[in-house]
Amino acid sequence: MILVSSVLFFIKNIFLQIELNSLKYHEVFGFQAWVQGILFVLFLYHFLFFFQNKNRMFLYYSAFVFCLLVYFVHYIPEMFYIPDISHVSVTLFYGIQFLAYFFYICYVREVLNTKNLISKWDAILQLAKKILLIFIVIISISSFFLSTIEIFTLVVLLFYLVTLFATVNYFIFYRFKGIPVKLLIIGSVVYLILANVSLVLSIRIAFYNVIPKYNPIIFMQIGAIIEGLIFALIVGYKFNEIERKKRLAQIQLLNKSIEASELKVTALKAQMNPHFIFNVLNSINNFILKNEKELASDYLTKFAKLVRVILKNSSQATVSLKEELDTIKTYVNLERLRVEDGFDLIITNDQNLDLNQIEIPPLSLQPYVENAIWHGLYSKEGKEKKIEISISSRLENALIIIVKDNGIGREASSRLNLEVKKSLGTKITKERIKMIYPNSLVEIKDVHLNDNQDVVSGTAVSIIINGLPNL
Numbered sequence: 001m002i003l004v005s006s007v008l009f010f011i012k013n014i015f016l017q018i019e020l021n022s023l024k025y026h027e028v029f030g031f032q033a034w035v036q037g038i039l040f041v042l043f044l045y046h047f048l049f050f051f052q053n054k055n056r057m058f059l060y061y062s063a064f065v066f067c068l069l070v071y072f073v074h075y076i077p078e079m080f081y082i083p084d085i086s087h088v089s090v091t092l093f094y095g096i097q098f099l100a101y102f103f104y105i106c107y108v109r110e111v112l113n114t115k116n117l118i119s120k121w122d123a124i125l126q127l128a129k130k131i132l133l134i135f136i137v138i139i140s141i142s143s144f145f146l147s148t149i150e151i152f153t154l155v156v157l158l159f160y161l162v163t164l165f166a167t168v169n170y171f172i173f174y175r176f177k178g179i180p181v182k183l184l185i186i187g188s189v190v191y192l193i194l195a196n197v198s199l200v201l202s203i204r205i206a207f208y209n210v211i212p213k214y215n216p217i218i219f220m221q222i223g224a225i226i227e228g229l230i231f232a233l234i235v236g237y238k239f240n241e242i243e244r245k246k247r248l249a250q251i252q253l254l255n256k257s258i259e260a261s262e263l264k265v266t267a268l269k270a271q272m273n274p275h276f277i278f279n280v281l282n283s284i285n286n287f288i289l290k291n292e293k294e295l296a297s298d299y300l301t302k303f304a305k306l307v308r309v310i311l312k313n314s315s316q317a318t319v320s321l322k323e324e325l326d327t328i329k330t331y332v333n334l335e336r337l338r339v340e341d342g343f344d345l346i347i348t349n350d351q352n353l354d355l356n357q358i359e360i361p362p363l364s365l366q367p368y369v370e371n372a373i374w375h376g377l378y379s380k381e382g383k384e385k386k387i388e389i390s391i392s393s394r395l396e397n398a399l400i401i402i403v404k405d406n407g408i409g410r411e412a413s414s415r416l417n418l419e420v421k422k423s424l425g426t427k428i429t430k431e432r433i434k435m436i437y438p439n440s441l442v443e444i445k446d447v448h449l450n451d452n453q454d455v456v457s458g459t460a461v462s463i464i465i466n467g468l469p470n471l
Contacts, residue, residue, distance in 0.1 A: 035221045039069040042228040053242055057110035060103050067100030068224050091143035094155050095136045102132045111180055152206055159199055166192055180234045187230030194223030306330045313362030322355035328365055335373050343377050343385035350392045361432040368403040368461045376407020376459055399468045404460035437467055
C-alpha cells in the first residue's frame, strides 16, 4: 500500500509540474529523451509480439524494458521537476529498478526453458525472484526510517549481489547451445558491465564528492539500449522459429488430411468388396435368366440404393448410428437372398440412447456383419439363422456395439477353409474410429458362445468406443 500511495503521489506531481514547466518542455529533448524514445520502441515492439504470438517471453521482456523506461525518468529533472519529494521518488525508482530485474529473470526462464532443462537451478531462479520482491517491499518501508544515502548504500550492496548472481548464471547458461543463448549472454554482460560503471561513478559522487564529466546514469542507459537491440535479435530468431513450427504443423496437418483421404478410399474399396459386387450382379443375371423380372428389379433397386448410400457416406467423416443401421439393413436384405433359407437380422438398443445423436464412421459395422454371414451362417444347416446387433452404453460415455451370429463359429469356418486372414475391413474400421475419437480405446474381440461346454454356437464381435460424446 505504501508503494502504491507513493506511485499515485508521484504521478499526480508529474502532471502538475508538466503544466508548470510546459514553456521549457521543448528544450529538454537531448540524449535522455533519445534514450526514452528507443526504450519505448523496444517496449512496444516486444509487447505487440506478445499479443501476436501469446508467448510470455515477449511479455516479460516488454515489462522489463517498461520498468527501465520508468526508472530512467527519474534522471530527467529538466523534463519532470519534482520538488519536495526527492526522498520518496528515489525510493520509488529504486523499487522499479529491481522490479525490472524481477521481470528479467522471468524472461530468462522462458528463453532458456530452465524449468525443463535445469529444474534444480530453475528453483534458485524462482527463489531469486521472491527475494527481489521482498527487497522492493523492504526498500519501500525503509524510506520512512532511513535517509537517502542509507537507502543508496543498501541498494549498492544488493546490486553487487545481483551482479555476482548474474555472473554465476552466465557461466551456467554458457553450456547451452543455440544462438538465442549466446545473444542473451552477450546482451546481458554488456548491460551488467555498463550498469556497474554507472554504479561506481555514483558511489564516487555519493561518498567522495567526485563529480564526473558525464552523468553516471548515461552508461546504464547505453547498456540498456545495446542489450535491447541484441535481445531484439533473439525476438527475430524466436519469431522465425515459431513460424517454422507453424509451417511444420501445417505440413503435418496436411499429411494427416492426405492419410485420412487415403484411408477413406481404402475403406470404400474394402466396403465395396469386388466379390460382393460380382455376386450381386450374378444374382440379378440369374433372376433375369429365370424370367423373374420383379425379383431382378427389386434386387437391382436395393443394390442401387446401397451403392448410393456408400458413395454418399464416403465424403462424410461420420454418420449417425441410425443411418448406419439403416444402411446395414439394406445390405442384409441383399445378402439374405444369397444364403440358403435366409436369416434374420435383430437389432436392439437401450431406450435411453438417441441413435440420431451418436456419430460413428460410415459403414463401421459392415465388415463384421459380412463376416458373420459368410464365415458363420453360410455353411450352417437348418433354418434358424440369425444375426443380432445390440447397442448399449455404460459409464464414462462408452458405447458398446455387439455383432453376434449363431453360425458355425470361427474354428469350424477355418476347418472348412472359409476363414481368411484377419479382415482388412476390421483393421480399417479400428483406424477410422481412432481418427474420429483419438482419445478413445477401441476394443474389438471375438467371443465364442458355448451352450454346452466346448460346443460353439456362434461368434460375437464387441466394439467398445470410450469417450464418445452425446451418450
